[in-house]
Amino acid sequence: MTSDMQQAKHPVSAMLAGPYGHPFHPILVTVPIGAWVASLVFDISSHVVDDPQFLARGAVWLIAVGVLGALAAAMVGFLDLFAIPTGTSAFRTGLVHMSLNLTVTVAFALDFWWRLSRGGPQGAVPPGPLALSIAALAVLTVSGYLGGKLAYRYGVRVADETTQATGYQR
Numbered sequence: 001m002t003s004d005m006q007q008a009k010h011p012v013s014a015m016l017a018g019p020y021g022h023p024f025h026p027i028l029v030t031v032p033i034g035a036w037v038a039s040l041v042f043d044i045s046s047h048v049v050d051d052p053q054f055l056a057r058g059a060v061w062l063i064a065v066g067v068l069g070a071l072a073a074a075m076v077g078f079l080d081l082f083a084i085p086t087g088t089s090a091f092r093t094g095l096v097h098m099s100l101n102l103t104v105t106v107a108f109a110l111d112f113w114w115r116l117s118r119g120g121p122q123g124a125v126p127p128g129p130l131a132l133s134i135a136a137l138a139v140l141t142v143s144g145y146l147g148g149k150l151a152y153r154y155g156v157r158v159a160d161e162t163t164q165a166t167g168y169q170r
Helices: 003-009 030-045 053-083 089-117 127-153 161-168
Strands: none
Touching: 003 053, 030 053, 030 089, 030 127, 053 089, 089 127
């Protein structure tokens, strides 16, 4: 195993980013992903119920939870990015992953502001904020693919094969 690969497997700060083989970033990203997907479900559902107000209001708060969760995940993700040697394909993939995630977070922050700037939710979610949520989730899907590539193809912050092999000993 090259020293660059070994470097990318170890945290910059185990206390902040998670210990070897147990990174915090993949755990934290479940909050914004879940909140934003749920907000889209609420958005769409607001168009099929008789009283959409509660769904539209719930979607706004889910978006807010997602933005806050994304900021927490980003802080830990930065630490994981710093563990990857610069000039490598893994680092470039990490930069694109980070850029896309920041774009998505800004899009949802604007979506939150857009929804509240009109006096808060009033009836079914309008087409503009709904389209912004769909577009942001599409970009998030691409970014998630790249995050999977970082972990499963490049092994960033994943324990090395010798450590993994201990789980298969009888």
